[in-house]
Amino acid sequence: MPTIILDNGRLNWALVSPAIIGTWAFIVIGLERLFPYDKGQKLFRKGWFTDFFWYTLVQSYVLGLVIQAFAEFLDAKAGRPRWVADWPLWQQVILFLLVHDFYIYWFHRAQHRFPLLWRSHEAHHSVKDVDWLAGSRSHPIEIMINQSIEFVPIVLFASPELFLVKGTIDAVWGMYIHSNINVRSGPLQYVINGPEMHRWHHSAEYIGYGFNYGTKFAVWDYLFGTAHRPPRKPPGYGLDEAFPDGYFQQIVHAFRRFDAAPAAPVSTGARLAQPASGAPVAQPASGAPVAQPEQPVIASTSKAVAPARESTVDTR
Numbered sequence: 387m388p389t390i391i392l393d394n395g396r397l398n399w400a401l402v403s404p405a406i407i408g409t410w411a412f413i414v415i416g417l418e419r420l421f422p423y424d425k426g427q428k429l430f431r432k433g434w435f436t437d438f439f440w441y442t443l444v445q446s447y448v449l450g451l452v453i454q455a456f457a458e459f460l461d462a463k464a465g466r467p468r469w470v471a472d473w474p475l476w477q478q479v480i481l482f483l484l485v486h487d488f489y490i491y492w493f494h495r496a497q498h499r500f501p502l503l504w505r506s507h508e509a510h511h512s513v514k515d516v517d518w519l520a521g522s523r524s525h526p527i528e529i530m531i532n533q534s535i536e537f538v539p540i541v542l543f544a545s546p547e548l549f550l551v552k553g554t555i556d557a558v559w560g561m562y563i564h565s566n567i568n569v570r571s572g573p574l575q576y577v578i579n580g581p582e583m584h585r586w587h588h589s590a591e592y593i594g595y596g597f598n599y600g601t602k603f604a605v606w607d608y609l610f611g612t613a614h615r616p617p618r619k620p621p622g623y624g625l626d627e628a629f630p631d632g633y634f635q636q637i638v639h640a641f642r643r644f645d646a647a648p649a650a651p652v653s654t655g656a657r658l659a660q661p662a663s664g665a666p667v668a669q670p671a672s673g674a675p676v677a678q679p680e681q682p683v684i685a686s687t688s689k690a691v692a693p694a695r696e697s698t699v700d701t702r
């Protein structure tokens with residue numbers, strides 16, 4: 387192996403990481419063209435440039451530097467503990483994957499539950515054509531919170547290369563779960579998260595506070611009753627309210643007055659969960675059971691939708 391790839395006998399992740407991410411992007415784009423989940427979705431869809439240039443290149447680079455500097459500052463203050471740095475790298479990877487994904491599940495669920503936190507997450511749900519690039523659209527506040535909680539412990543307690551290894555896994559997994567690939571992972575979907583469940587998370591058919599909050603592991607949703615995988619495809623994606631197109635407008639949009647906007651992330655779901663007086667509660671066309679982890683804010687004084695259940699029969 388060329389020495390440029392190896393650094394003192396270890397992989398030089400500063401070079402390997404972008405090579406893996408770039409190669410994976412091309413593989414996923416190719417698989418989206420060959421085996422599309424939603425046929426007819428364009429490669430250069432609306433918002434592509436914003437997501438690629440501003441979110442993927444500029445924002446992730448700038449915030450990566452800020453978070454790394456913040457983590458190194460805390461690391462120096464804490465006396466560089468390195469508690470698990472002696473573990474084999476793969477064990478450190480598994481430890482931080484599991485711990486952070488468990489945190490993400492609950493924080494993500496809270497973002498869908500509380501209007502203030504939803505402001506940091508709604509940009510991520512504004513993409514109408516969910517694809518390999520859609521996961522990059524995240525408000526900088528959301529990134530700062532999640533990636534500080536993710537990477538500060540890594541810098542403090544793990545070996546130095548884990549920072550880039552974990553960042554690479556995040557990028558690869560993020561592209562995969564949003565991809566427009568017709569994946570059918572069978573029993574694996576109960577453990578490993580993929581587009582089968584995460585595309586439903588972005589569905590315009592937003593019921594209650596949503597479902598499928600897991601990022602890398604689906605097991606949290608099955609354990610905590612928020613899994614939703616009906617035997618059909620989502621009717622569409624994104625928010626059913628106006629959302630600005632430009633990067634800077636999207637950032638500023640999070641700071642609008644609360645009385646000028648819907649009070650909670652329940653958008654289409656508000657209609658499902660809060661029918662007009664006397665009208666029956668709407669259900670998905672197939673009649674498939676729907677996850678309903680908590681009572682919606684908007685529907686708190688009205689009828690609620692079906693109790694938490696999920697369909698595991700994938701016949702689409």
Ligand SMILES: [Zn+2]
Pocket residue numbers: 494498507511587
């Ligand atoms: Zn979400």
Ligand SMILES: [Zn+2]
Pocket residue numbers: 510521564584588
């Ligand atoms: Zn997503």
